[in-house]
Every structure is written in structure tokens, then in C-alpha cells.
Amino acid sequence: MLLGQMVSGLFEAFKLIIEGDPEIYTIIFLSLRVSGIALFIATAAGVPLGAWLGLTGFPGRRLVVALVYTGMGLPPVVVGLVVFMLLSTTGPLGSLGWLFKVPGMILAQSIIALPIVAGLTMSAVGGVNKNVKQQLVALGASPAQVRWATLSEARMGVIAAVLAGFGRIVAEVGAVMLVGGNIQYRTRVLTTAIVLETRKGNFGMALALGIILLIISFFVNAAVLRLHRKELGES
Amino acid sequence: MSAVYKLEGVKHNYDGRTVIDIGHLEILEGEIFGIIGPSGAGKSTLLRLLNFLEPPRQGVIRYRGTAYSAGNMPSLDVMREITTVLQKPALLSTTVFNNVVYPLRIRHKRPDPQKVALMLQRVGLTKLGHVRASSLSGGEAQRVALARALIFNPRVLLLDEPTANLDPANIAVIERLVREFREETKMTVIVVTHNVFQARRLCDRVMLLHEGACVEVNDARRFFESPKHALSRAFLSGEVIF
Numbered sequence: 001m002l003l004g005q006m007v008s009g010l011f012e013a014f015k016l017i018i019e020g021d022p023e024i025y026t027i028i029f030l031s032l033r034v035s036g037i038a039l040f041i042a043t044a045a046g047v048p049l050g051a052w053l054g055l056t057g058f059p060g061r062r063l064v065v066a067l068v069y070t071g072m073g074l075p076p077v078v079v080g081l082v083v084f085m086l087l088s089t090t091g092p093l094g095s096l097g098w099l100f101k102v103p104g105m106i107l108a109q110s111i112i113a114l115p116i117v118a119g120l121t122m123s124a125v126g127g128v129n130k131n132v133k134q135q136l137v138a139l140g141a142s143p144a145q146v147r148w149a150t151l152s153e154a155r156m157g158v159i160a161a162v163l164a165g166f167g168r169i170v171a172e173v174g175a176v177m178l179v180g181g182n183i184q185y186r187t188r189v190l191t192t193a194i195v196l197e198t199r200k201g202n203f204g205m206a207l208a209l210g211i212i213l214l215i216i217s218f219f220v221n222a223a224v225l226r227l228h229r230k231e232l233g234e235s
Numbered sequence: 236m237s238a239v240y241k242l243e244g245v246k247h248n249y250d251g252r253t254v255i256d257i258g259h260l261e262i263l264e265g266e267i268f269g270i271i272g273p274s275g276a277g278k279s280t281l282l283r284l285l286n287f288l289e290p291p292r293q294g295v296i297r298y299r300g301t302a303y304s305a306g307n308m309p310s311l312d313v314m315r316e317i318t319t320v321l322q323k324p325a326l327l328s329t330t331v332f333n334n335v336v337y338p339l340r341i342r343h344k345r346p347d348p349q350k351v352a353l354m355l356q357r358v359g360l361t362k363l364g365h366v367r368a369s370s371l372s373g374g375e376a377q378r379v380a381l382a383r384a385l386i387f388n389p390r391v392l393l394l395d396e397p398t399a400n401l402d403p404a405n406i407a408v409i410e411r412l413v414r415e416f417r418e419e420t421k422m423t424v425i426v427v428t429h430n431v432f433q434a435r436r437l438c439d440r441v442m443l444l445h446e447g448a449c450v451e452v453n454d455a456r457r458f459f460e461s462p463k464h465a466l467s468r469a470f471l472s473g474e475v476i477f
């Protein structure tokens with residue numbers, strides 16, 4: 001029975017994808033837009049933060065690092081809850097009117113991605129061989145030039161950090177569900193649509209969306225792996 | 236010849252363990268000075284101190300007349316006269332060409348393509364300019380590291396085991412280049428080597444370092460033909476002295 005449902009669901013999924021159901025495309029586009037903009041924000045803040053943490057020592061660094069590591073494991077649904085409370089009409093950011101709207105979803109996903117991008121950037125930068133840094137100084141590099149070259153040596157790891165952040169937010173459901181509200185054509189993204197269609201028993205639609213999400217995740221993770229392998233091959 | 240370096244009471248320690256303890260040492264302008272000694276003697280540490288990569292815990296390192304110490308390290312301009320080729324060639328993950336011109340770029344000098352091409356030719360890497368450094372063999376990487384150190388005409392060149400793990404042909408190329416560049420630019424070369432034959436071929440003067448202390452400094456010929464110190468004799472005869 002279950003197997004039969006899955007098989008017919010798969011057939012329907014491929015049919016929907018091939019026929020190009022307009023709602024599916026709206027959902028895919030919104031998913032990529034929300035997660036893409038959130039990633040852009042997280043990258044703009046997280047790469048400099050991670051580089052700074054990886055390159056310099058300052059009092060209190062350990063505390064910041066501990067916070068970043070904690071943030072990397074934040075459950076999206078908790079972030080969603082906090083952002084929901086901030087954006088609700090009685091919350092401190094309620095006047096923005098972002099709840100159940102795209103900007104609210106972007107805010108929540110930025111918060112989820114930021115520590116991932118920052119933490120992995122920090123590891124990549126911190127992982128650059130000490131020998132290389134010493135050699136740069138011996139070649140006459142100023143402290144700023146050493147920092148710049150170190151960041152450039154870590155570039156593959158930094159790109160991998162950004163991609164990992166994207167992989168995480170495009171697949172998360174808790175935060176966009178709470179903050180976006182899963183409104184058709186407005187805030188419905190791949191993950192929330194899957195939840196809804198599954199509940200309604202529309203396994204074909206749910207599977208079609210799931211396959212698309214898998215394909216996106218697959219390409220992002222394949223790219224991350226490729227970069228890591230390249231980095232290992234080069235060091 | 237005047238002294239490039241004068242070390243006075245230089246001590247260095249790691250985790251409370253004395254690694255360098257040199258009461259007095261002079262290294263002369265334009266000479267090839269060899270440092271030999273058993274593993275762990277402190278040879279690499281001494282090179283780091285001479286390149287001012289680390290401040291000495293105690294004592295004074297006089298470089299071209301100016302005294303430097305823990306609280307008073309040289310400026311970037313002075314640092315840029317001295318360079319080290321580390322034992323493990325640390326190349327940047329970019330092309331051979333970009334590695335070789337790196338010291339020029341950080342000095343805000345435009346690399347002269349002809350000069351760079353000549354340098355690549357001299358180290359036998361003409362065809363490898365656009366190859367990624369990560370794909371080089373050990374000997375090729377070592378020659379890139381040497382070319383990168385020579386491209387900006389340093390006043391002092393420190394070499395840490397420049398030919399360890401290399402085949403005889405690569406060893407000969409590197410020794411010849413060091414000799415040629417010393418003649419052309421009158422730079423001072425300080426070379427750490429395990430290989431006593433290399434020290435004999437290459438150096439004007441040689442020092443035996445043992446447990447961080449200078450056991451004997453002598454003209455290369457005299458050092459190898461009639462070493463004064465019992466430890467030098469033991470080291471040269473291949474005995475284990477550590």
C-alpha cells in the first residue's frame with residue numbers, strides 16, 4: 001500500500017516537474033530568493049567576522065568563538081520563535097511589519113546562516129599553515145599583508161563556508177514556517193510546502209518538491225565537497 | 236670585512252628550556268656562513284632569530300650596527316633586507332610566477348617580466364611559470380622558494396636545509412645558484428645544513444652548534460681539516476653527539 005503510494009507519487013512528481021506546474025516554480029523561486037538574500041547578508045557579515053576571529057587575538061575572543069560555535073548549532077525553530085516574538089505587533093520590531101512577510105523570513109535565515117559562515121570561515125583561516133605565515137613575514141610581508149595572504153590561502157574554505165550556510169538555510173523549515181506562515185504565493189517555500197502537501201496527503205506534489213530540494217542540496221553539497229578536496233590536494 | 240651580525244649574550248628558550256645560548260658571534264658581510272649541528276641543536280631557531288621572526292628572550296642582536304632586542308625589533312624596512320627559505324618550502328597556492336613575484340608585489344614594485352623570466356630560467360623553471368605551485372615536485376618547489384627569495388636582492392639570505400631530500404642534480408643547481416648570486420650581489424648567505432660535504436663545498440666559514448651553544452667557528456678549510464674541538468671531530472666523523 002505504502003509502496004504503491006510512493007511509486008505513484010514519484011510518477012506524479014516527475015509529471016509535475018516536467019509539465020512545469022506554475023505554483024512549483026513560484027515556490028522554487030521564492031525559496032531561492034529568501035535563502036539567497038539571507039546568504040548574501042550572512043556572508044557580508046560572517047566572512048569578515050570569521051576572518052577577524054581567525055586572524056587576530058584579542059581579549060574576549062574565546063567568548064565570541066564560543067558564541068559562534070553555539071550559533072552554528074542553533075535549532076532553526078528556536079531562531080524562528082525568537083524572530084517571531086521580535087516581529088510580532090507587540091514585539092520591539094513589530095513596527096517594521098515584517099511578520100508573515102519575506103523580509104522576516106530573510107532575517108530569520110540570515111541569523112541561522114551567519115554563525116555557520118563565520119565559524120567555518122574562522123576554521124579555514126585558522127587552518128592555514130603556521131609555516132606559511134612565517135614564510136610570508138620572512139619575505140617581507142607587513143602584518144596586514146600576512147593577514148590578506150592568509151585569507152587568500154583560505155579562499156576555498158571560505159567559499160565552502162558560504163555554500164554550507166546556503167545548504168543549511170535552503171533546507172530549514174522551522175524558522176520560515178513560524179516567521180513566514182506558509183502563505184500560498186506569498187511566503188510558501190519548498191520546505192514549508194512539503195510539510196503542507198504531506199499533511200494534505202498530496203504525496204505526488206510533496207515528493208516533487210522534495211526531489212527539487214534534494215537536487216538543490218545535492219549540487220550545493222557536491223560543490224562544498226569538491227572545494228574541500230581541492231583544498232586538501234593543494235595544501 | 237665588517238660584520239652584518241653581532242650577537243651578544245643571546246639566549247632563547249621554549250617552555251623554560253634553553254634552546255639558544257650564544258655569548259658572542261659575528262657573521263661577516265658577504266660571506267657564506269655555514270651552521271651545522273645535530274638535530275635539535277637549535278639551528279632553525281637561530282635562523283628565526285637572525286631574521287627577527289621571533290624576538291630573542293635575552294641579549295642583543297646587532298644587525299648592520301644597530302642593536303635589536305626583545306623590546307626593540309627592527310622596522311619593516313629593515314626586515315625587508317633579510318629573508319629565509321624555510322626547510323619546508325611554503326609556497327602560496329597560486330602559480331609559480333605569482334609565487335616568485337610575491338616579494339616584489341608586497342614591496343609595491345611592478346615585476347619586470349624580463350627579470351622574472353631570467354630568474355625562472357636560472358632556476359630551470361622556464362616552462363613552469365604558469366603551473367600551480369601545488370603540483371610541483373620537491374626539487375622544483377625548493378627552486379621556486381629560492382627564486383622567490385632571490386628576486387628582490389636581499390642583503391642577507393638565510394637558508395634552512397636548502398637541499399634536504401633532494402637528488403644530486405638539484406643539490407648542484409641550488410649550490411651553484413647560491414654561489415653565483417653571492418658573487419653578483421655581494422649578499423651574505425647563512426646556510427643551515429646537515430650535510431658536512433655541502434658545508435665544505437659552499438661555505439667560507441662554518442660553525443658547529445650544539446645544544447644551542449656555539450662550539451667552534453672556523454674557516455671552512457680549517458674546520459674540516461683540523462677541527463679544534465673534540466665535539467667537532469666527533470661530529471665530522473659521523474658520531475652521534477646529541
Ligand SMILES: Nc1ncnc2c1ncn2[C@@H]1O[C@H](COP(=O)(O)OP(=O)(O)OP(=O)(O)O)[C@@H](O)[C@H]1O
Pocket residue numbers: 249250254272273274275276277278279280281
Ligand atoms: N616553536 C617551538 N616551541 C617549542 N619548542 C620549540 C619550538 N621550536 C623549536 N623548539 C625546540 O627547540 C629545540 C631546537 O629546535 P630547532 O628546530 O631549532 O633545531 P634544529 O637544530 O633546527 O633541528 P633539526 O636539525 O632537526 O631541524 C628543539 O628541542 C625543539 O623541540
Ligand SMILES: [Mg+2]
Pocket residue numbers: 278279280322395
Ligand atoms: Mg631545523
